[in-house]
Amino acid sequence: MSVEFEADAVVLDIEGTTSATGFVTEVLYPYSRERLGRLLVERGDESDVRRATDQVRELLGEPEADAARVEQALTGWLDEDRKATPLKTLQGILWSEGFARGELVSHFYDDVVPVLRRWRAAGLRQYVYSSGSVAAQRAWFAHSPNGDLLPLMEGFFDTENAGPKQSADAYRTITAAIAIRPGRTLFLSDRPAELDAARTAGWYTAGVRRPGEPYYDHGTGGHPEVRSFDHITVGSSVGQARPLPETSRGR
Structure with a gap:
């Protein structure tokens, strides 16, 4: 071999x-799930968050989708382990901050x-x-x-x-x-x-x-x-x- x-x-x-994939699914995914909603509501005007949110609306074909609908779509994709770019962008924001605070270690x-x-x-x-x-x-x-x-x-x-x-x-x-x-x-x-x-x-x-x-x-x-x-x-x-x-x- x-x-x-x-x-x-x-x-x-x-x-x-x-x-290990298990570390991602059992540690990182729950970490981002708990924080996605607050990120969308409290930091929706940040450029990266706004871009990802617009991408979610585009993928859904729902240009007027509110933060709750966007969060629903994101958590659904997370459950499916769908490699959707806006989900990965938002997870990346949350994980980067979690690593920087010492809450996460890879x-x-x-x-x-x-x-x-x-x-x-x-x-x-x-x-x-x-x-x-x-x-x-x-x-x-x-x-x-x-x-x-x-x-x-x-x-x-x-x-x-x-x-x-x-x-x-x-x-x-x-x-x-x-x-x-x-x-x-x-x-x-x-x-x-x-x-x-x-x-x-x-x-x-x-x-x-x-x-x-x-x-x-x-x-x-x-x-x-x-x-x-x-x-x-x-x-x-x-x-x-x-x-x-x-x-x-x-x-």
């Missing part, structure tokens, strides 16, 4: 890949941070692409149990500045932004549909399968498979991606 790639950049998913699997530090020291460029907003991603990495991890990362992408994670065009957008050709970029995720989209855009891919994660039983859809970041080797010399002979591929 080890894989080796020759690449100049790694782009990371968060939930199910670097971090989660990383034990194998992740040492590998990210090693890759960074070797000169590998590291990015995040998550359905959570950029603000939430930055807060997540800044307030980890291992301290501030922002210096390890060069950039952050979400569904607003890149696009839907199951669309190949989103990965092409990231390629243009980071100025690294597709054949030198590796994407790590637990979701086969995301890996498919990245591969369509010309990226290298590896599926991270962790027991207990929601997508564990889905396999990796034929992408190289690992159970830990310790099983991924990334070099930057010229060449093609080369899965090692013992690589296990998802069924």
Whole structure:
């Protein structure tokens, strides 16, 4: 279950890949649910809140929807775990503030941070692409149990500045932004549909399968498979991606 790639950049998913999905659903989701209504009512004039609220109205097709209706829609999407951009924007505001106040501390699997530090020291460029907003991603990495991890990362992408994670065009957008050709970029995720989209855009891919994660039983859809970041080797010399002979591929 080890894989080796020759690449100049790694782009990371968060939930199910670097971090436990259960932490997000059991800690962060309730935290934002309790505070969404007050955010909409008390801070509705703030630019980011107003923009997200207008996006909710547009998605609903209800331009006159009041704060109560907007909150109802948002909590419904939260229950569905729908990756709606305005929901992620508002959650990002609340989570960022919660992290800053010390009410929240993020989660990383034990194998992740040492590998990210090693890759960074070797000169590998590291990015995040998550359905959570950029603000939430930055807060997540800044307030980890291992301290501030922002210096390890060069950039952050979400569904607003890149696009839907199951669309190949989103990965092409990231390629243009980071100025690294597709054949030198590796994407790590637990979701086969995301890996498919990245591969369509010309990226290298590896599926991270962790027991207990929601997508564990889905396999990796034929992408190289690992159970830990310790099983991924990334070099930057010229060449093609080369899965090692013992690589296990998802069924």
